[in-house]
Amino acid sequence: MADRWQTYPFEFRGGLITNLSPLQHGLQLPGSARVLRNFEPSIEGGYRRIDGFDKYDSAIVPAYGDARVHGSGQSGTTLIIANLMFSSLEGDTFTIAGVTGTYTIATGGVSYNAATNRATLTLTTSLASSPADKAAITFISGTGTIQGVAAWTGKVIAARNDSLYRSTGSGWTKISVPAYGTVLVNGAGQTGSSLAVDGLTGTIN
Numbered sequence: 001m002a003d004r005w006q007t008y009p010f011e012f013r014g015g016l017i018t019n020l021s022p023l024q025h026g027l028q029l030p031g032s033a034r035v036l037r038n039f040e041p042s043i044e045g046g047y048r049r050i051d052g053f054d055k056y057d058s059a060i061v062p063a064y065g066d067a068r069v070h071g072s073g074q075s076g077t078t079l080i081i082a083n084l085m086f087s088s089l090e091g092d093t094f095t096i097a098g099v100t101g102t103y104t105i106a107t108g109g110v111s112y113n114a115a116t117n118r119a120t121l122t123l124t125t126s127l128a129s130s131p132a133d134k135a136a137i138t139f140i141s142g143t144g145t146i147q148g149v150a151a152w153t154g155k156v157i158a159a160r161n162d163s164l165y166r167s168t169g170s171g172w173t174k175i176s177v178p179a180y181g182t183v184l185v186n187g188a189g190q191t192g193s194s195l196a197v198d199g200l201t202g203t204i205n
Helices: 022-028
Strands: 039-041 047-049 078-082 093-096 099-113 118-123 137-139 146-152 155-160 163-167 172-174
Antiparallel strands (some): 039 047, 078 118, 093 099, 155 163, 163 172
């Protein structure tokens, strides 16, 4: 006798269960889900289609730290930036506070100094004007996996490239701080605009 297809009805129920094999799902929990794409378990049983979502913050989570211009008076296609926790990459794009335009790092255009957390960039186009010292750099693209996201007291906190950032929906602010060791004043009676310290285990920018 020839084999014939047979069909059996079953209800979509059981919720999302990811620790069973497809065979176990079929035999033990028909109707349960191993993967849900654009669906979620419904509070009324079964599943419901996700209606959609809105971005909490349209800005990307910074990939390299709180990047800033290092030194005023820069012009042309060379730009020195500081406050980088990681090296930026060729092809990355960014904007500079107070300077018109979007800029792209040229191929082979990154010279990164990990000791000072600074990079000398070669750009594909010249700067429209000279940026101010410590002007904010906002990367539009970047690399590095976002390792975690959490909502807390009306804010969202995200972890990327060993740094923590906070957003209330309109841009990200770095909230993690670097570790410099146990820093102590080196000598009493210091005055004026300079201060000698010791105990540093990292470079202060």
